[in-house]
Amino acid sequence: MNWTAFIVFLILFLFVTGIGFWAARWRHGDLSELHEWSLAGRQFGTFITWFLIGGDLYTAYTFIAVPALVFGAGAVGFFAVPYTILVFPIMFVVMPRFWAVAKAHNYMTPADFVRGRFDSRGLALAVAVTGILATMPYIALQLVGIQVVLEAMGLVGKTGILHDLPLILAFAILAAYTYTSGLRAPATVAVVKDTLIYITVIVAMIVIPMKLGGFGHIFQTANLALLHGPKPASILLSPKGYLAFATLAVGSAFALLLYPHAVTGVFASKGQNAIKRNAAFLPLYSIVLALIAIFGYMALAAHVHTTVPSLVVPLLFMKMFPSWFVGFAFAAIAIGALVPAAIMSIAASNLFTRNIYREYFAPNATTRDEARVAKLVSLVVKLGAILFIVALPLQFAINLQLLGGIWILQTMPSVMIGLYTRWFHRTALLLGWVAGMAVGTLMAIAEAFKSSVYPLQIGHLVLPGYAAVWAVLANLIVTVVFTAVFRASHVNAGTDHTVQHDYDDYEKSEVG
Numbered sequence: 001m002n003w004t005a006f007i008v009f010l011i012l013f014l015f016v017t018g019i020g021f022w023a024a025r026w027r028h029g030d031l032s033e034l035h036e037w038s039l040a041g042r043q044f045g046t047f048i049t050w051f052l053i054g055g056d057l058y059t060a061y062t063f064i065a066v067p068a069l070v071f072g073a074g075a076v077g078f079f080a081v082p083y084t085i086l087v088f089p090i091m092f093v094v095m096p097r098f099w100a101v102a103k104a105h106n107y108m109t110p111a112d113f114v115r116g117r118f119d120s121r122g123l124a125l126a127v128a129v130t131g132i133l134a135t136m137p138y139i140a141l142q143l144v145g146i147q148v149v150l151e152a153m154g155l156v157g158k159t160g161i162l163h164d165l166p167l168i169l170a171f172a173i174l175a176a177y178t179y180t181s182g183l184r185a186p187a188t189v190a191v192v193k194d195t196l197i198y199i200t201v202i203v204a205m206i207v208i209p210m211k212l213g214g215f216g217h218i219f220q221t222a223n224l225a226l227l228h229g230p231k232p233a234s235i236l237l238s239p240k241g242y243l244a245f246a247t248l249a250v251g252s253a254f255a256l257l258l259y260p261h262a263v264t265g266v267f268a269s270k271g272q273n274a275i276k277r278n279a280a281f282l283p284l285y286s287i288v289l290a291l292i293a294i295f296g297y298m299a300l301a302a303h304v305h306t307t308v309p310s311l312v313v314p315l316l317f318m319k320m321f322p323s324w325f326v327g328f329a330f331a332a333i334a335i336g337a338l339v340p341a342a343i344m345s346i347a348a349s350n351l352f353t354r355n356i357y358r359e360y361f362a363p364n365a366t367t368r369d370e371a372r373v374a375k376l377v378s379l380v381v382k383l384g385a386i387l388f389i390v391a392l393p394l395q396f397a398i399n400l401q402l403l404g405g406i407w408i409l410q411t412m413p414s415v416m417i418g419l420y421t422r423w424f425h426r427t428a429l430l431l432g433w434v435a436g437m438a439v440g441t442l443m444a445i446a447e448a449f450k451s452s453v454y455p456l457q458i459g460h461l462v463l464p465g466y467a468a469v470w471a472v473l474a475n476l477i478v479t480v481v482f483t484a485v486f487r488a489s490h491v492n493a494g495t496d497h498t499v500q501h502d503y504d505d506y507e508k509s510e511v512g
């Protein structure tokens with residue numbers, strides 16, 4: 001047990017817990033109303049939106065998984081950097097338009113928009129279920145961030161209840177203050193989380209190269225270690241990997257903005273200008289992500305040895321830093337799990353409440369009824385995440401997260417493209433969704449869930465690329481073909497409950 005590290009970790013964790021409960025009193029609102037609890041009344045300006053969306057998209061699992069991938073596979077692990085860079089131009093163009101129509105019609109979820117735009121309960125249900133299925137394992141994997149630092153500090157037992165009790169207690173605290181404070185809790189905690197992460201990364205970038213003989217020595221040593229590893233790799237990307245790298249970056253960029261928690265962070269903004277400003281400045285996080293990825297090379301240069309990839313960063317920090325700073329860094333990682341996990345659980349509960357409970361079970365539910373159900377469902381979602389980690393092998397959650405990225409991209413035609421055109425027929429969109437889900441899932445199964453890259457064979461040509469991209473192409477082909485058929489057959493396309501003015505960039509000025 002590393003008591004010094006644990007004490008520093010505990011102080012920071014309790015500090016954040018206090019902030020989480022205090023958040024219920026911040027920016028006064030009636031938290032018994034769903035829009036106040038789950039979207040904080042849509043009143044976050046540029047500053048808070050910066051931390052909320054940044055904390056939303058850069059998770060503890062990112063802090064752990066990206067360096068682990070670089071540690072084991074070399075340059076391909078850096079696909080996360082261009083993908084996050086691509087996210088923000090897409091966000092700048094698409095999300096202000098999405099915010100405007102959501103504000104005009106009080107939409108709280110992507111499925112709300114699809115229901116109004118295409119007048120289809122079935123399509124909205126498909127979008128809602130996809131969002132929930134994609135989010136659940138994502139929440140579970142945030143637990144990995146907390147679990148690995150607890151394990152590194154010696155706080156968890158080898159087996160039995162002692163192994164999982166600290167993790168359960170941490171998420172019980174998260175569940176309590178999310179239930180009490182709603183989206184205000186992760187928004188305020190995100191400020192502390194990002195501050196801790198920035199300090200941790202800056203210190204690591206200065207201290208570790210000094211101890212390891214500089215960046216040149218780090219890259220040289222890491223390259224030799226990768227070349228002689230069990231699966232030979234390099235710090236340079238092979239030409240054979242270009243297409244896979246590019247499709248992973250592009251597909252992941254579009255998928256990220258379709259996740260319910262990303263949409264929730266955007267909808268909580270008080271205006272389009274706040275979203276645009278953040279899209280302009282959030283690439284600063286991509287710089288931090290690139291530095292975090294280099295931790296994988298640093299671990300190779302520091303001769304960190306482990307058969308558990310998720311322990312790469314904790315072991316590196318324990319080798320390079322005094323115990324007090326290890327506790328500080330571990331707190332940054334653990335708190336980095338709390339923010340996105342809270343937003344994800346709120347987003348998933350919104351989808352269930354708005355697009356399943358209200359649509360199919362209680363059409364006359366008031367906003368207070370919706371808020372009550374959403375709070376309870378957010379607890380169930382967190383409990384489900386705990387069960388993922390406690391009762392099932394970790395690989396199961398990782399496999400489902402791989403599928404989650406593939407699945408969520410299949411909502412792009414109805415959600416993202418639907419913001420710009422209603423030419424697609426609602427039934428064709430549903431058939432395209434089925435085709436994309438089936439193709440993507442079968443590709444992941446064919447690869448035995450070991451990779452999200454699928455070698456697509458066209459004649460003698462083999463194209464290795466992100467399975468989600470191949471699946472969404474199949475989705476779009478089916479959608480276009482059946483749209484042409486249904487429109488030629490004059491099949492009822494439903495009523496569009498939005499109008500062009502709803503999408504307009506009407507905001508002339510705003511103080512963030």
